[in-house]
Amino acid sequence: MILGQVIGSIVSTQKDKNLTGKKLLIVKSIDLEGNLLNSFIVAVDLVGVGVGEKVLVVSGSSARQTEETRDRAIDSVIVAKVDSYSYEK
């Protein structure tokens, strides 16, 4: 899982049937110090987060291992809203 920050959302009306009703958010990955990194991904929101919040993103086929995403064209999902974290260098 990677740490990310939600920086925006995507509106798309013409999309595959099995993506209907899924909220798409743009997530920029961040390092442990909180600096925004260059890479970003579009992820399906499973928990209900908003712009600016720190989140955990699961990618790859693991993203389809939930009831809401199974057998759908999804390869990254937001699975948690991060309250805090601590680490040693």
Next chain:
Amino acid sequence: MFYAKVIGNVVATIKYKGLIGKKLQIIQPVNLSTGRKTGEPLIAVDSTDSGIGDFIGYEDGMEATWPFEGNDVPSDATIVSIIEKVNVYKLDKVSQE
């Protein structure tokens, strides 16, 4: 399986229902024989009971969901073992026979 050291943890109260009650650890991949870092830190779901400072083995990708047989745990990195001791035998020559 890859190896890493647990360096921290993440607190998240709002999370997907399959992850409720699961511990989230920040891990730093390392080379076990040299102890050097081998990449960027990542966040892993804990299926053992590891703590900060432990050397652990983790699975990534689809295999990371296998320790949780309920099949509703979205995880792309899962801690599956705690390393107690490492033996590395260095071979000077590899036999061709």
